[in-house]
Amino acid sequence: MSNNSPEREEVSIPAISVDRSASLGSSAQEALNDQGAPVAQHGAREMEAQNLHIWFGNNLVLEKVDLVFPANTVTALIGPSGCGKSTFIRTLNRMHELIPTAALAGKVLLDGRDIYSPDVDVTQIRLKVGMVFQKPNPFPAMSIRDNVLSGLRLAKLPAGDKESLVEECLTRAGLWTEVKDRLSEPALALSGGQQQRLCIARALAVKPEVLLMDEPCSALDPGSTLKIEDTISYLSDSITIIIVTHNMQQAARVSDYTAFFLAQYGEPGRVVEHTTTSQIFSRPKDPRTESYITGKFG
Amino acid sequence: MNPRVLTQADQIAIVTRRRLSDKVFRAILIFGGTTSFFVLLAIFLYLVQRSAPVLREFGLGFATNSIWYSGDGFPASQGSSDPANFGLFPMAYGTLLVALIAMVIAVPISVMLALGISYYMPKRVSAAVTFIVDLAASIPSVVFGLWGLFILVPHARYWAQLLNRYLDWIPIFDVTFPSFDQSPFVAGLVLALMITPIVTSISREIFSQTPLELIQGAYALGATRAAMIRNIVLPFGRGGVVGGAMLGLGRAMGETVAVFFVLQLFYDQTNWFRILESQGGNVASLIVARYGEATEFELAGLFGAGLVLFILTLGANLVASSIISRTTKKKRVSKK
Ligand SMILES: Nc1ncnc2c1ncn2[C@@H]1O[C@H](COP(=O)(O)OP(=O)(O)OP(=O)(O)O)[C@@H](O)[C@H]1O
Ligand SMILES: [Mg+2]
Numbered sequence: 128m129s130n131n132s133p134e135r136e137e138v139s140i141p142a143i144s145v146d147r148s149a150s151l152g153s154s155a156q157e158a159l160n161d162q163g164a165p166v167a168q169h170g171a172r173e174m175e176a177q178n179l180h181i182w183f184g185n186n187l188v189l190e191k192v193d194l195v196f197p198a199n200t201v202t203a204l205i206g207p208s209g210c211g212k213s214t215f216i217r218t219l220n221r222m223h224e225l226i227p228t229a230a231l232a233g234k235v236l237l238d239g240r241d242i243y244s245p246d247v248d249v250t251q252i253r254l255k256v257g258m259v260f261q262k263p264n265p266f267p268a269m270s271i272r273d274n275v276l277s278g279l280r281l282a283k284l285p286a287g288d289k290e291s292l293v294e295e296c297l298t299r300a301g302l303w304t305e306v307k308d309r310l311s312e313p314a315l316a317l318s319g320g321q322q323q324r325l326c327i328a329r330a331l332a333v334k335p336e337v338l339l340m341d342e343p344c345s346a347l348d349p350g351s352t353l354k355i356e357d358t359i360s361y362l363s364d365s366i367t368i369i370i371v372t373h374n375m376q377q378a379a380r381v382s383d384y385t386a387f388f389l390a391q392y393g394e395p396g397r398v399v400e401h402t403t404t405s406q407i408f409s410r411p412k413d414p415r416t417e418s419y420i421t422g423k424f425g
Numbered sequence: 426m427n428p429r430v431l432t433q434a435d436q437i438a439i440v441t442r443r444r445l446s447d448k449v450f451r452a453i454l455i456f457g458g459t460t461s462f463f464v465l466l467a468i469f470l471y472l473v474q475r476s477a478p479v480l481r482e483f484g485l486g487f488a489t490n491s492i493w494y495s496g497d498g499f500p501a502s503q504g505s506s507d508p509a510n511f512g513l514f515p516m517a518y519g520t521l522l523v524a525l526i527a528m529v530i531a532v533p534i535s536v537m538l539a540l541g542i543s544y545y546m547p548k549r550v551s552a553a554v555t556f557i558v559d560l561a562a563s564i565p566s567v568v569f570g571l572w573g574l575f576i577l578v579p580h581a582r583y584w585a586q587l588l589n590r591y592l593d594w595i596p597i598f599d600v601t602f603p604s605f606d607q608s609p610f611v612a613g614l615v616l617a618l619m620i621t622p623i624v625t626s627i628s629r630e631i632f633s634q635t636p637l638e639l640i641q642g643a644y645a646l647g648a649t650r651a652a653m654i655r656n657i658v659l660p661f662g663r664g665g666v667v668g669g670a671m672l673g674l675g676r677a678m679g680e681t682v683a684v685f686f687v688l689q690l691f692y693d694q695t696n697w698f699r700i701l702e703s704q705g706g707n708v709a710s711l712i713v714a715r716y717g718e719a720t721e722f723e724l725a726g727l728f729g730a731g732l733v734l735f736i737l738t739l740g741a742n743l744v745a746s747s748i749i750s751r752t753t754k755k756k757r758v759s760k761k
Contacts, residue, residue, distance in 0.1 A: 222645060227548065254647035264638040268660040281648035281656055326642070333647060 162412075163402030165197045165384060169239030172198035172336040172367045174219060174256070179233035180395075181214055181223070188214055190395040192233070194386055196337070201359060201368045203378035203404065206388030207419065211396035212371045215388070216339050219369065220256035221249050237337065254282055257335035261342040263322035265314035265329070272310040274325055278333035292332060300328035301358040320351020327358060338362065340370040344377065356381050375420050379408050387416045469735065476729035478722060479511055487729055491515050493692035493711070498720030511726040515695040517733050519609065519706025523684065524677040524741075526613025526700060531621045532670050538621075539628035540654060555629065561622035566676055569622075570683025573615040578687055581611045585701045597698045607689035609696065609705040615683050620673035627669030631662040664749040671745030678738050681709040690714060708734040 158166040167175050174196040181189040189211040196202050204212045217223040218231055221242060234241050242252045265274045275293045279286045286292070293310065297303040302324040306317070314325060323343060330338060340359075344352040352374075359368055359381045372378050378385055385407045390396035400407060400416045411417040443451075473480070479487055482500045490512020501508035538558070542551045561569075585605040592598040635658045643653040688710060689703045696704045708730050715727060 220645060222641065225641070225644065250647045250649055253645055258645040260638060260642065260645075262638060264636075264642040266639060266642070266657065277643075277656070278646035281643050281646050281652045283649075283652060329646065 159403070163406045165195045165200070167195045167236075168197070169236070170198055171238050173236075173238065174337050174367060174369070175234075175236040176215070176219070177234040177236065179215070179218065179235065180231060181211065181218060182228075182230040183214075183226070184228040187395040188390070189388075190397050192398050194398060194401055196367055196369055196384075198367050199363060199365065200383040201363045201370065201381050202384040202386060203382035204369065204371045204386050204388060205373070205375070205378055205419070206396070206399075207390075208373075210388040210390040212388050213341050215396075216258075216341050216369060216371055219337070219339055220253050220258050222253075222258065224249075250282060254278075254284075254333050255335055256337045256339060257330035257333065259323070259326050259330055259338065259340045259343045261345055263319055263326050263346065265317070265322050265325050267313070267315050269314060270311045271306055271314050271317070271325060274314045275328050275332050277329055282333060284333065296328040296331045297325075299331055299358070299362060300324045301354050301361075302328060318351070320347045320354065323347060323351065323355060324358065327355070331362075335366060337367045337369065340368065342371050342373065345373065352377070375408075375422075379404060387411075387413075387419065389415055389419070469732075472728055472732040472735060476725050476732050478725040479729045483511060486512055487726075488512075488517065488733060489514050491693050491695060493715070493726075495715075495720065495723050498722055500722060509720075509722055509726075511723070511729070513708065513711075513730055513733055515691060515693070515706040516708045516711045516730065517706070517737065518695050518697075519688075519690075520678055520708045520734065520737060522696070522698075522700070523609050523612045523616060523688070523705065523707055524674055526609055527616035527620060527677045528670060528674055530613060530617035531624055531673060532666075534617070535621050535624035535669070535673075536628055536666060538625045539632055540658070542625075542629050543632045544650060544654060544658070558622055558625050558629070562626040564622075566619035566623075566680065567682050569619040570615055570680065573618045574683060574686050577614060577618065578611055581614050582606060585610055589701050597700050599699055600701050601699070602703065604703045605701060607687055607703045607705075608701050609688065610700040612684045612688040612705060612707065613700070615687055616677040616680055619680065619683065620676050623676065624666075624669045624673040627672065628662065628666050631665030631669070632658055635661045667745060667748050671742055674741050674745070675738050678734065678741065679709060681713050685710040685713045708737075 158168065160166050167173065169175075176192050176194045179189065179192040180187060181192075192215060194202075204216065206212055214223065219235060219242075223229045223231065231243075235243060237252070237255060241247070242256075266277055269277060272289075272293050273280075275296050276286065276289060278284070294303060294307075297306060302321060305321060306312075306325075309316075314322065317325060323346075327338075327343075344355055347355070356377065359370065362368060363383075370378075370381065382404045384402065385404045386401040387399045387407065388396050389399045400411060400413045402412075407416060408420060411420065478500070482502055483490070490510075491514045492510050492512045493516075494510045496507040496509040497505055498509060499505035501510075538554075542554050542558070546554060582605045585608065586603075588598050588610075589600055589603065589605070593600075639657050639661070640653060643657045648656070684707050688705045688707055690706060690710060691704045692706075692711075694704065695706070696702055712727050712730055715723060719727060
């Protein structure tokens with residue numbers, strides 16, 4: 128599992144080139160610690176997990192997770208199957224607690240405030256922290272337009288100019304030109320990739336600060352995947368994105384930071400390495416990270 | 426050889442050879458499916474045959490007239506001096522009225538109970554309630570009918586008085602004789618009690634099949650539980666609830682004993698809407714009431730009543746299935 132050679136050379140992984148390194152400086156300058164991981168500033172649109180532990184029943188699945196997701200950045204969560212990426216991401220918008228045996232300790236901060244503190248309204252958190260699921264899940268009983276507006280209806284938000292909101296969200300999700308003439312058709316008439324972008328548009332309509340994406344492209348063809356990656360890059364100018372992916376190229380293409388999760392046999396999952404994407408793909412510090420991203424396991 | 430361009434004439438017939446086991450299974454299914462149809466047909470034909478004397482005597486009037494008079498047991502056409510005369514209308518209409526009252530009471534209660542079980546009660550409580558409801562649904566409804574008869578009816582009289590006192594400006598709660606017993610309202614109440622378990626059980630089953638990813642999708646958009654139920658669970662379960670309600674309706678229309686005890690039958694007058702009046706009609710109760718002392722000709726009349734009930738029930742089910750198919754089709758097409 129770990130790298131055999133005692134003397135580790137500088138690795139370069141030619142198959143993976145990092146696209147986003149340049150964009151890091153362009154958004155608000157983030158402070159990095161000496162590991163290269165971002166430092167919390169407790170500002171708007173910033174998410175942070177502090178000493179987070181997560182259980183299912185008596186089973187500790189994630190231990191001592193400390194991660195900062197700076198505002199308007201994209202962070203990729205990578206790691207082998209079963210290491211707790213989905214579980215972690217679901218604690219960030221309080222979907223975790225929908226599972227009866229689920230429990231957690233530690234803190235999750237949004238805009239510097241703990242989202243699990245007792246006086247917080249969970250529906251407000253889920254409005255601020257949107258989520259896109261692995262499998263596209265548009266509401267089948269609703270049209271394309273109604274799907275985009277469904278968040279307003281479900282959360283009983285006042286809808287201003289509905290038509291321009293629909294257009295804005297679909298445009299930001301990269302779907303507008305494809306569906307603008309068929310807005311009243313049922314959502315299931317779309318292809319899988321289009322459905323997924325519809326789900327992104329639906330999440331955008333409630334104006335989230337943070338968007339969680341759990342393997343959003345795993346059920347999609349390469350063309351749709353690229354479209355969604357474009358959408359992610361575009362959105363990251365205005366919202367914070369956290370994306371789980373098994374696709375190393377995708378992580379390299381879309382993210383500013385990458386966190387590598389690993390659950391070694393019989394142990395709870397931990398964050399092995401969290402730093403800028405360019406660093407993790409060119410000079411990973413931990414040999415386990417290196418073997419994972421070069422495809423030696425996982 | 427250069428392959429030429431193929432045309433429709435070249436289309437091959439695609440043959441899938443059936444295995445023996447498939448054939449046997451298919452035969453069993455076809456047999457089962459058609460048998461139920463033929464049993465239904467046989468019942469229909471038997472009813473027509475047995476009721477032929479009255480149908481021939483009164484024709485369509487049997488369904489539209491309002492009278493049930495045995496006379497000397499013979500029809501006028503046989504030269505009777507005190508001829509029997511049968512017209513079923515108040516009974517047929519009353520059957521529908523009582524069933525409607527039962528549905529109006531039972532369906533909302535059932536849907537709310539089913540939603541409560543599926544989404545509001547703590548796990549242990551909902552498991553217990555589910556068990557009880559499913560058990561109750563499997564008990565013959567007459568048991569509930571009798572329970573309702575002895576326990577519920579005394580209270581129902583009081584509720585009816587209340588409805589009448591405060592809501593008698595609504596025509597349906599008005600009465601001409603304030604006795605408040607044996608009214609369509611009371612009969613509907615007893616029937617509602619009988620069908621609530623089965624309708625609840627079916628609704629709960631449907632609601633529990635709402636896809637989890639849709640529920641999670643709604644919650645992830647900041648939905649409250651109530652909003653999630655209204656926008657996701659109810660649209661998904663609508664067809665199934667209508668189906669369950671119609672199953673209940675079928676039971677409600679065919680129920681005999683319970684209604685017989687709690688409804689005052691008026692053969693020659695139709696109670697159109699005054700549901701608190703001690704006056705109503707019910708085909709099944711008519712059959713129970715008259716069967717014991719019926720002459721041969723009246724017996725034919727009772728078979729005719731059975732035929733009408735058969736048609737009413739079948740009609741209600743057809744309406745139901747068309748509602749279901751319309752509401753499910755709506756999901757796919759109507760938004761065009
Ligand atoms: N509902 C649950 N109840 C109990 N244990 C669970 C539940 N969901 C996940 N787990 C356990 O938690 C651990 C982490 O699962 P999780 O789904 O978060 O992994 P993952 O990193 O998302 O994997 P993948 O890449 O395959 O999606 C696994 O060991 C899994 O068995
Ligand atoms: Mg996962």
